Amino acid sequence: MKGETLTYFADKQPLVADIFSRYPASPQGRRSALMPLLREVQNAHGYVSEAQMAEIAALCGTTATEVRSVMSFYSTYHTVPTGKYHLQVCSTLMCSLAGSDELWDHLVETLDVQPGEVSPDGRFSVQKVECLGSCGTAPMMQIGDEGYYESVTPSKCARILAALHADTPLAPDNLVPVTVNAEGRQTLATGEMVGASIGGLSSLTGGTA
Amino acid sequence: MTATLTPPKPITSGKDPRFAPTLYAHVGQDQSWTLEYYRRHGGYEAVKRAFAIGNDAVIDEVKKSGLRGRGGAGFATGLKWSFMPLNDGKPHYIICNADESEPGSFKDRYLLSEDPHQLIEGMIIAAFAMRASVGYIYVRGEYVHAAERVWAAIHEARDAGLLGQNILGSGFDFQIQLHRGAGAYICGEETALMNSLEGLRANPRLKPPFPAAAGLYGLPTTINNVETFCAATQILKFGPDWHAGMGTEKSKGMKLFQISGPVARPGVYELPLGTTFRELIFDWAGGPLEDIKAVIPGGSSCPMLPYDDKTLDTPMDYEAIAAAGSMLGTGGVTLIPRADCIVNATWNMVRFYAHESCGKCTPCREGISGWMVRMYEKQVRGRGQPGDVQLILDMSENIGGRSFCALADACLGPVLSSIKLFREEYDALANTQTPLYGPRKRWKDV
Numbered sequence: 001m002k003g004e005t006l007t008y009f010a011d012k013q014p015l016v017a018d019i020f021s022r023y024p025a026s027p028q029g030r031r032s033a034l035m036p037l038l039r040e041v042q043n044a045h046g047y048v049s050e051a052q053m054a055e056i057a058a059l060c061g062t063t064a065t066e067v068r069s070v071m072s073f074y075s076t077y078h079t080v081p082t083g084k085y086h087l088q089v090c091s092t093l094m095c096s097l098a099g100s101d102e103l104w105d106h107l108v109e110t111l112d113v114q115p116g117e118v119s120p121d122g123r124f125s126v127q128k129v130e131c132l133g134s135c136g137t138a139p140m141m142q143i144g145d146e147g148y149y150e151s152v153t154p155s156k157c158a159r160i161l162a163a164l165h166a167d168t169p170l171a172p173d174n175l176v177p178v179t180v181n182a183e184g185r186q187t188l189a190t191g192e193m194v195g196a197s198i199g200g201l202s203s204l205t206g207g208t209a
Numbered sequence: 210m211t212a213t214l215t216p217p218k219p220i221t222s223g224k225d226p227r228f229a230p231t232l233y234a235h236v237g238q239d240q241s242w243t244l245e246y247y248r249r250h251g252g253y254e255a256v257k258r259a260f261a262i263g264n265d266a267v268i269d270e271v272k273k274s275g276l277r278g279r280g281g282a283g284f285a286t287g288l289k290w291s292f293m294p295l296n297d298g299k300p301h302y303i304i305c306n307a308d309e310s311e312p313g314s315f316k317d318r319y320l321l322s323e324d325p326h327q328l329i330e331g332m333i334i335a336a337f338a339m340r341a342s343v344g345y346i347y348v349r350g351e352y353v354h355a356a357e358r359v360w361a362a363i364h365e366a367r368d369a370g371l372l373g374q375n376i377l378g379s380g381f382d383f384q385i386q387l388h389r390g391a392g393a394y395i396c397g398e399e400t401a402l403m404n405s406l407e408g409l410r411a412n413p414r415l416k417p418p419f420p421a422a423a424g425l426y427g428l429p430t431t432i433n434n435v436e437t438f439c440a441a442t443q444i445l446k447f448g449p450d451w452h453a454g455m456g457t458e459k460s461k462g463m464k465l466f467q468i469s470g471p472v473a474r475p476g477v478y479e480l481p482l483g484t485t486f487r488e489l490i491f492d493w494a495g496g497p498l499e500d501i502k503a504v505i506p507g508g509s510s511c512p513m514l515p516y517d518d519k520t521l522d523t524p525m526d527y528e529a530i531a532a533a534g535s536m537l538g539t540g541g542v543t544l545i546p547r548a549d550c551i552v553n554a555t556w557n558m559v560r561f562y563a564h565e566s567c568g569k570c571t572p573c574r575e576g577i578s579g580w581m582v583r584m585y586e587k588q589v590r591g592r593g594q595p596g597d598v599q600l601i602l603d604m605s606e607n608i609g610g611r612s613f614c615a616l617a618d619a620c621l622g623p624v625l626s627s628i629k630l631f632r633e634e635y636d637a638l639a640n641t642q643t644p645l646y647g648p649r650k651r652w653k654d655v
Contacts, residue, residue, distance in 0.1 A: 035408060
């Protein structure tokens with residue numbers, strides 16, 4: 001990017017110094033800052049441009065090509081702009097068993113956007129992702145770098161999308177399905193107790209296939 | 210300060226052994242992620258005890274406790290810690306593998322976001338035992354909420370003198386840093402994770418040298434799963450005998466089991482190793498919501514087992530599940546409904562491994578990402594031909610055991626087990642281009 005003067009980190013020296021301080025003061029340690037620096041840029045702009053790849057390469061003591069090759073290895077870095085709300089739908093088996101394929105089709109159809117595109121109003125982009133570790137509250141989707149919407153039923157999906165269209169996003173869920181109460185019993189978030197020693201639950205000789 | 214705390218009063222599950230949740234005891238409680246809450250509930254007492262008994266005694270206690278790695282491989286933790294060189298004059302590193310990305314696994318996310326100090330305490334104990342000066346927590350990139358909580362907890366611990374120079378007057382110096390991934394399953398492999406931490410593409414490294422000899426930045430490194438470090442905290446708090454008193458003869462202690470798929474109460478349950486599938490599925494998770502045909506016992510790479518009495522009565526421990534032909538893995542149990550096409554379900558997992566193959570070695574890159582995923586797509590798109598199933602088996606034979614790391618073999622787990630259990634579904638689809646179980650509508654309001 002000859003003649004490119006746009007720099008992201010020029011006025012952010014304390015941030016850059018803080019990131020470098022997490023790794024050894026050596027060429028290898030400098031290189032370790034690559035991923036955190038990419039993340040900073042992407043969180044600010046939604047994607048990383050070639051100029052910024054070159055800037056990060058200079059900071060880390062490597063080449064822009066190397067930076068791009070690292071980016072291409074991971075699924076959460078973007079080299080093209082994303083929408084204001086980047087929706088990442090988990091497509092792996094546990095979510096698929098809970099209907100994530102239909103959730104995906106619904107999003108693509110109603111938002112009229114394909115992966116890699118941004119909707120005309122600039123609001124939405126979509127990405128199919130692999131297991132995000134929320135299998136107990138499937139199906140789920142992540143919004144940008146913000147957090148998880150879990151147990152996304154059709155009606156909940158409608159509420160989420162309506163809020164996004166109004167630019168008043170719902171807060172992410174971060175549900176904890178099972179907790180432990182004061183007596184050391186594992187309970188559901190609703191307060192319902194579970195476990196064999198609690199009266200009324202199925203016996204060990206209960207039904208099978 | 211060498212005495213252990215009194216363990217919590219045990220409750221009794223359907224079958225003995227008796228147990229009480231400790232790893233997961235504070236998950237979901239208000240403010241459980243703060244230092245103030247953690248200290249109020251006996252936090253950072255275990256590390257004081259570790260300092261009092263000395264680093265070699267810590268390793269001995271972890272050995273005696275019978276703790277085995279909770280990330281999936283089940284290697285003896287105390288033994289692993291003892292591989293770190295002594296007095297070699299080099300800096301030592303420890304790494305927490307918080308790259309939880311095995312489909313069906315979701316236990317670490319809650320430990321990270323709800324009880325980060327339990328992890329930090331376990332890492333201080335481990336670092337003290339292994340003479341490490343720096344620890345990195347590698348959190349997968351998508352765990353935003355968890356990473357924020359861990360980062361805040363690290364700062365709280367630094368401000369309270371629990372990290373840094375001369376921790377609690379012990380003369381021991383240790384610092385923890387957080388490193389966030391960016392979405393790559395292979396980073397769960399320990400040497401790939403180290404490459405990722407070094408800012409490289411996350412290709413796995415050749416072993417040997419093993420990380421304890423040359424790991425992160427070429428220096429002695431030990432890497433453990435989130436749950437393993439948390440278990441170390443509990444062992445130092447309540448003593449190795451308490452830990453060894455739970456579980457089975459060779460699989461000791463508690464495990465965070467996760468259950469997903471069509472059950473009444475999916476989620477994470479802390480149960481003793483050796484709890485049966487039946488107990489988890491019926492008594493804790495409330496039973497299946499529909500007819501089930503297969504159980505994935507420990508994350509998608511573990512070969513699926515038939516849903517029958519024999520499997521249901523199998524204890525969930527390292528040995529018993531291995532004897533049944535699969536693995537305990539991460540303890541992530543998933544139920545597959547009868548009415549779902551097994552070829553389609555397996556294709557989903559094959560697609561996952563094809564997407565996550567790092568491209569380093571030919572058997573995985575060409576075998577899984579090239580051939581295997583296309584063979585499956587061919588079947589589910591209704592273009593199968595007689596002989597295809599045999600071709601998949603032949604391909605598997607040429608991939609299995611021939612790849613650089615375990616990823617290709619992980620993909621073969623669901624492939625080979627599903628063909629073995631449900632050959633008729635595969636044959637029907639290949640020969641007639643019509644699945645025995647057609648597409649289903651599953652997305653609905655509860």
